[in-house]
Amino acid sequence: xxxxxxxxxxxxxxxxxxxxxxxxxxxxxxxxxxxxxxxxxxxxxxxxxxxxxxxxxxxxxxxxxxxxxxxxxxxxxxxxxxxxxxxxxxxxxxxxxxxxxxxxxxxxxxxxxxx
Amino acid sequence: xxxxxxxxxxxxxxxxxxxxxxxxxxxxxxxxxxxxxxxxxxxxxxxxxxxxxxxxxxxxxxxxxxxxxxxxxxxxxxxxxxxxxxxxxxxxxxxxxxxxxxxxxxxxxxxxxxxxxxxxxxxxxxxxxxxxxxxxxxxxxxxxxxxxxxxxxxxxxxxxxxxxxxxxxxxxxxxxxxxxxxxxxxxxxxxxxxxxxxxxxxxxxxxxxxxxxxxxxxxxxxxxxxxxxxxxxxxxxxxxxxxxxxxxxxxxxxxxxxxxxxxxxxxxxxxxxxxxxxxxxxxxxxxxxxxxxxxxxxxxxxxxxxxxxxxxxxxxxxxxxxxxxxxxxxxxxxxxxxxxxxxxxxxxxxxxxxxxxxxxxxxxxxxxxxxxxxxxxxxxxxxxxxxxxxxxxxxxxxxxxxxxxxxxxxxxxxxxxxxxxxxxxxxxxxxxxxxxxxxxxxxxxxxxxxxxxxxxxxxxxxxxxxxxxxxxxxxxxxxxxxxxxxxxxxxxxxxxxxxxxxxxxxxxxxxxxxxxxxxxxxxxxxxxxxxxxxxxxxxxxxxxxxxxxxxxxxxxxxxxxxxxxxxxxxxxxxxxxxxxxxxxxxxxxxxxxxxxxxxxxxxxxxxxxxxxxxxxxxxxxxxxxxxx
Amino acid sequence: xxxxxxxxxxxxxxxxxxxxxxxxxxxxxxxxxxxxxxxxxxxxxxxxxxxxxxxxxxxxxxxxxxxxxxxxxxxxxxxxxxxxxxxxxxxxxxxxxxxxxxxxxxxxxxxxxxxxxxxxxxxxxxxxxxxxxxxxxxxxxxxxxxxxxxxxxxxxxxxxxxxxxxxxxxxxxxxxxxxxxxxxxxxxxxxxxxxxxxxxxxxxxxxxxxxxxxxxxxxxxxxxxxxxxxxxxxxxxxxxxxxxxxxxxxxx
Numbered sequence: 001x002x003x004x005x006x007x008x009x010x011x012x013x014x015x016x017x018x019x020x021x022x023x024x025x026x027x028x029x030x031x032x033x034x035x036x037x038x039x040x041x042x043x044x045x046x047x048x049x050x051x052x053x054x055x056x057x058x059x060x061x062x063x064x065x066x067x068x069x070x071x072x073x074x075x076x077x078x079x080x081x082x083x084x085x086x087x088x089x090x091x092x093x094x095x096x097x098x099x100x101x102x103x104x105x106x107x108x109x110x111x112x113x114x115x
Numbered sequence: 116x117x118x119x120x121x122x123x124x125x126x127x128x129x130x131x132x133x134x135x136x137x138x139x140x141x142x143x144x145x146x147x148x149x150x151x152x153x154x155x156x157x158x159x160x161x162x163x164x165x166x167x168x169x170x171x172x173x174x175x176x177x178x179x180x181x182x183x184x185x186x187x188x189x190x191x192x193x194x195x196x197x198x199x200x201x202x203x204x205x206x207x208x209x210x211x212x213x214x215x216x217x218x219x220x221x222x223x224x225x226x227x228x229x230x231x232x233x234x235x236x237x238x239x240x241x242x243x244x245x246x247x248x249x250x251x252x253x254x255x256x257x258x259x260x261x262x263x264x265x266x267x268x269x270x271x272x273x274x275x276x277x278x279x280x281x282x283x284x285x286x287x288x289x290x291x292x293x294x295x296x297x298x299x300x301x302x303x304x305x306x307x308x309x310x311x312x313x314x315x316x317x318x319x320x321x322x323x324x325x326x327x328x329x330x331x332x333x334x335x336x337x338x339x340x341x342x343x344x345x346x347x348x349x350x351x352x353x354x355x356x357x358x359x360x361x362x363x364x365x366x367x368x369x370x371x372x373x374x375x376x377x378x379x380x381x382x383x384x385x386x387x388x389x390x391x392x393x394x395x396x397x398x399x400x401x402x403x404x405x406x407x408x409x410x411x412x413x414x415x416x417x418x419x420x421x422x423x424x425x426x427x428x429x430x431x432x433x434x435x436x437x438x439x440x441x442x443x444x445x446x447x448x449x450x451x452x453x454x455x456x457x458x459x460x461x462x463x464x465x466x467x468x469x470x471x472x473x474x475x476x477x478x479x480x481x482x483x484x485x486x487x488x489x490x491x492x493x494x495x496x497x498x499x500x501x502x503x504x505x506x507x508x509x510x511x512x513x514x515x516x517x518x519x520x521x522x523x524x525x526x527x528x529x530x531x532x533x534x535x536x537x538x539x540x541x542x543x544x545x546x547x548x549x550x551x552x553x554x555x556x557x558x559x560x561x562x563x564x565x566x567x568x569x570x571x572x573x574x575x576x577x578x579x580x581x582x583x584x585x586x587x588x589x590x591x592x593x594x595x596x597x598x599x600x601x602x603x604x605x606x607x608x609x610x611x612x613x614x615x616x617x618x619x620x621x622x623x624x625x626x627x628x629x630x631x632x633x634x635x636x637x638x639x640x641x642x643x644x645x646x647x648x649x650x651x652x653x654x655x656x657x658x659x660x661x662x663x664x665x666x667x668x669x670x671x672x673x674x675x676x677x678x679x680x681x682x683x684x685x686x687x688x689x690x691x692x693x694x695x696x697x698x699x700x701x702x703x704x705x706x707x708x709x710x711x712x713x714x715x716x717x718x719x720x721x722x723x724x725x726x727x728x729x730x731x732x733x734x735x736x737x738x739x740x741x742x743x
Numbered sequence: 744x745x746x747x748x749x750x751x752x753x754x755x756x757x758x759x760x761x762x763x764x765x766x767x768x769x770x771x772x773x774x775x776x777x778x779x780x781x782x783x784x785x786x787x788x789x790x791x792x793x794x795x796x797x798x799x800x801x802x803x804x805x806x807x808x809x810x811x812x813x814x815x816x817x818x819x820x821x822x823x824x825x826x827x828x829x830x831x832x833x834x835x836x837x838x839x840x841x842x843x844x845x846x847x848x849x850x851x852x853x854x855x856x857x858x859x860x861x862x863x864x865x866x867x868x869x870x871x872x873x874x875x876x877x878x879x880x881x882x883x884x885x886x887x888x889x890x891x892x893x894x895x896x897x898x899x900x901x902x903x904x905x906x907x908x909x910x911x912x913x914x915x916x917x918x919x920x921x922x923x924x925x926x927x928x929x930x931x932x933x934x935x936x937x938x939x940x941x942x943x944x945x946x947x948x949x950x951x952x953x954x955x956x957x958x959x960x961x962x963x964x965x966x967x968x969x970x971x972x973x974x975x976x977x978x979x980x981x982x983x984x985x986x987x988x989x990x991x992x993x994x995x
Binding site for chain 2 (some may be wrong): 744746749752753755756757759760763764766767768769770771772779780781782784785805806807808809810812813814816817819820821822823824825826827828829830832833834915918919920921922923925926929930932933935936940941942943944945
C-alpha cells in the first residue's frame with residue numbers, strides 16, 4: 001500500500017515535468033505544472049494520513065471516533081493550493097500577453113531571449 | 116521565559132511593508148504619483164531602520180520571537196518563531212536599502228506607475244525580511260514563494276515586448292518547480308521528525324546517521340534553493356529574466372533575490388543538517404565548492420560573450436553568485452563571513468552598475484554595447500558609476516568587497532584550498548573585464564566600429580528588440596517607439612547609484628567590520644547553540660568565537676591587497692584585449708571554443724527544465740555521497 | 744538542444760530522479776501508520792484551547808497564523824502582478840464591446856438565463872458568506888469561502904453581459920476590498936501587540952465552542968481573508984475578461 005501511495009507522488013511529479021519539457025502549447029505547459037504541483041499536495045496529505053482516522057473536525061462524531069488525521073499537513077496543503085493557484089494565474093496572464101506579442105503559443109518558437 | 120524577545124520591532128519589520136503594500140494596492144488611484152512614490156520610499160526607509168535596529172540588538176545573542184503567543188512547551192515547539200541574528204537581519208537591511216534605492220530611481224525611470232508596482236516591490240521586501248528572520252521550515256517555503264510571485268510579476272513589467280514575457284515565463288516555470296521541491300523536502304523532514312521548526316528538526320536529526328530519506332530531503336531542499344540562486348545547472352533562467360526585467364527590478368533581483376537562495380541553503384544546512392553523524396562537512400564542502408566554481412566560471416565566460424548590457428550584467432551577477440557559493444560552501448564561519456561581506460559589497464556595486472545602465476538606456480534608448488559605441492558623451496554620471504562599479508566588483512580596495520575577499524581568502528587558506536584564490540581571481544577578472552570593455556567602448560569609443568566577423572561579443576542581439584524602447588506607460592498615454600532623451604539625467608536617477616557606491620566605500624573604510632561579520636557568522640553556524648536558544652533549554656554559548664574573530668581581524672594583509680589590485684589589473688587587461696584591433700584572432704578563437712556553451716543557453720523553457728531535472732538527480736547522488 | 748536530444752537527456756535524468764525520490768520516499772513511515780506527536784497534541788488541545796471544532800482552522804489562523812498572513816499576500820501579489828501584466832499598453836485602448844451592425848443593439852440576455860443567474864449568484868453568495876464565517880466550525884474558511892463568493896460574481900457575467908458586470912463590480916471597489924482584506928489581517932494582528940502579548944495572538948473573547956460566533960480572532964481573520972480573496976479573484980476575472988472583450992489595438 002505504501003508503494004502505491006507514494007509511487008503516485010513520484011509518477012505525478014515526473015509526468016507533470018515531462019509535460020512541461022515536451023509541451024508545444026504554453027497553456028498545456030501551465031496545466032502540466034499544476035499536475036506536478038498536485039503531487040506535492042498529495043505527498044503532504046499522505047504523510048498526515050492515519051488508517052481508520054477521521055477528519056480533524058470535532059463535531060457530530062460517532063460514539064467511538066478513533067484517531068483523527070494530521071491537521072497540520074492539511075493546513076500546509078491548503079497553503080500550497082493557494083500558492084499554486086496564484087502562480088498558475090500569473091503564468092496564464094503571461095501566456096495571454098505572449099500570444100499577443102510573440103504571435104505564438106509554442107514555447108519552442110519563442111526566440112526573444114537567447115544567446 | 117524571559118529569554119525570548121518581546122520586542123515589537125521584530126513583527127514590525129514585516130508588518131510595516133506589508134500594510135503599506137496592501138494599502139498602496141488597494142487605494143493607489145486616490146493619490147497623485149509623487150505621493151505614491153514618497154509613501155513607498157518612506158515605508159522602505161522605515162523597514163531599513165527597523166532591520167538595522169534588529170541587526171545591532173541581536174549582535175550579542177539571537178532574539179527569538181514567538182508569534183501568536185505560542186512558546187515551546189515540554190521541549191516541543193507549537194508556534195512559529197523568528198530567530199533574529201545579525202547575519203539575517205543584516206541581509207534584511209541590505210534588501211531594504213536596495214528597495215529604497217530602486218524606488219527612488221523608479222520615480223523618473225517609469226513614465227507612470229500605478230500603486231501596484233510599488234505594492235509588488237514592498238511585498239518583495241517584506242518577503243525577503245521574513246525569509247531572513249524566520250526560524251520555521253514551512254515559513255521559509257512561504258517566504259520563498261512570496262518573493263518569487265512578486266518577482267514573476269515584476270519581471271514581465273514591460274509586457275509589450277516578447278523578451279520580458281519569455282524571461283518571466285522561464286523564471287516562473289523553473290522557480291515554481293524549485294518551490295515544489297522545497298515543499299517536498301519540508302514534507303519529508305516533517306514526516307521523519309514531526310516538527311516544522313528549524314531548531315527542533317535539527318535536534319531530531321543530530322547525532323543520527325543520515326539515511327535515504329534525509330539525503331533526499333536535503334537534495335530537494337538544496338535543489339530548490341540552488342534553483343533560486345541560479346547555480347549551475349539550474350541557472351539557465353537567470354539571464355533571460357534578469358536581462359529583460361526593468362532596471363530597478365534588476366537591482367532587487369541581483370542584490371537580494373539570488374542571494375536569498377544561498378542564504379536559505381546555508382541556513383537550512385547550519386540549523387538542520389550540520390549535526391548529522393558521520394562528519395559530512397568535508398565531503399559536502401567538495402560538492403558545494405564544485406558547484407560554486409562551475410557557476411563562477413560559466414557566468415564569467417558567458418558575460419564576456421554578451422553585447423547586450425543587461426544580459427551581460429545578469430551573467431556577471433551569476434558569476435559572483437558562484438563566488439559566494441564558494442565562500443558558503445567552505446562550511447566554516449570565516450567562509451560564511453567572507454561570503455556575507457562580499458554579498459553586501461557586491462550588491463551595492465552591482466546595483467550601481469544596473470542603475471548606471473538604466474541611465475544609458477533612458478537617455479540613448481538602447482542597451483546594445485555595439486550600438487552605443489562612442490555615444491557615452493554627456494552621460495558622465497553613468498560612466499563613473501559603471502566604471503567604479505566594475506572596479507568595486509573586482510575587489511578594488513577600499514570598497515567593502517575587498518574586505519570580503521580577504522576573509523574568503525583566509526578561510527580558503529585555513530581549509531587548505533588556497534588554489535581557490537586563482538579561480539576567484541580569474542572569474543572576477545573576466546566578468547569585471549567584460550563590463551570595463553563595454554564602458555571603454557561606450558565612453559572612450561574604442562573597439563571596432565562594426566563587429567562584422569564572429570567575435571566574442573557578437574552573440575545574436577536578441578535583446579535589442581526589448582530594450583530599445585523606453586518603458587511603456589501604464590495609462591496608455593505615453594509614446595511607444597524608440598526615442599532618445601537629450602535632456603539632463605534626473606537627480607532621482609543620478610543619486611541612487613552614486614549613493615550606493617559611497618555606502619560601499621564607507622563600509623569598506625569602517626574599522627572592524629570584518630570582525631563584526633565574523634562574529635555574526637560564527638553565531639550563525641553553531642547549530643547546538645541555536646537549538647538551545649530557540650527551544651529555551653539553555654543560554655547557548657557560541658563556541659570558538661575568539662579564534663574566528665582573531666582570524667578576521669588579521670584577514671586584511673598586504674598580500675591580500677596586492678591580490679586585489681592584481682584582480683583589478685587583470686580586469687583592465689581583459690577589457691583592453693576585448694577592444695584592441697590586434698586581438699581579433701584571439702577573440703575569434705575564444706568565440707569558437709565557447710560556442711557550444713552559448714548555444715546551450717537557448718532560452719527555451721523545455722531545455723531549462725530538463726537541466727533542472729538532471730541537476731536534481733545529480734544533487735541527490737552527490738548529497739548521498741557526502742552525507743552517508 | 745534538438746528535441747530528440749532533449750527527450751533522451753530528460754528520459755535519463757527523470758529515471759535517475761525517480762530512483763532518488765523512490766529511495767527518499769521509502770524512508771517514510773508506512774502509509775497511514777502514524778501521525779506526528781505535534782499533530783496529536785494539537786488535535787487534543789485545540790478544541791479546548793481555542794474553542795474551535797475545526798482544528799485545521801485553528802492551525803491556519805492561530806497556531807501558525809503568520810504563515811497565513813504571508814499566504815494571503817501571495818494572493819495579493821499575484822493579483823497585483825496580473826493587473827500589471829494585463830494592463831492596456833501604450834498601443835492599446837479600452838473599447839466596450841458593441842455590436843457591429845448599426846441597426847441593432849446587443850440583445851439583452853434571455854429571461855431564463857437571467858433568472859438562473861440571479862438564483863445561482865444569490866445561492867453562491869449565501870454559501871460563500873456561510874463558508875467564510877464558519878470556518879472555525881466545519882471545513883471552510885476565508886480562502887474557500889472567498890472563492891465561492893467570487894464565483895457568485897462570475898455567474899453575474901455569465902447571465903448578463905459585460906456592461907452590467909462593470910456597473911456591478913466597479914474596479915475601485917474590488918481593489919479596495921482586496922487591499923483592505925490584506926491589511927485587515929495585519930491590523931488584527933496588532934491587537935495582540937496592543938494587549939501586551941505577541942503579534943497575532945488571539946486576544947478576542949473566545950466564546951463557546953460550536954457557537955456561530957466563537958474562537959475569537961480566528962473567525963475575524965477568516966472574514967478578512969474572505970473579503971480579500973473574493974476581491975482578488977473578481978479582479979482576476981475582470982482582468983482576463985478585459986483582455987478578450989475590451990482591450991483592443993489602438994487604430995492609428
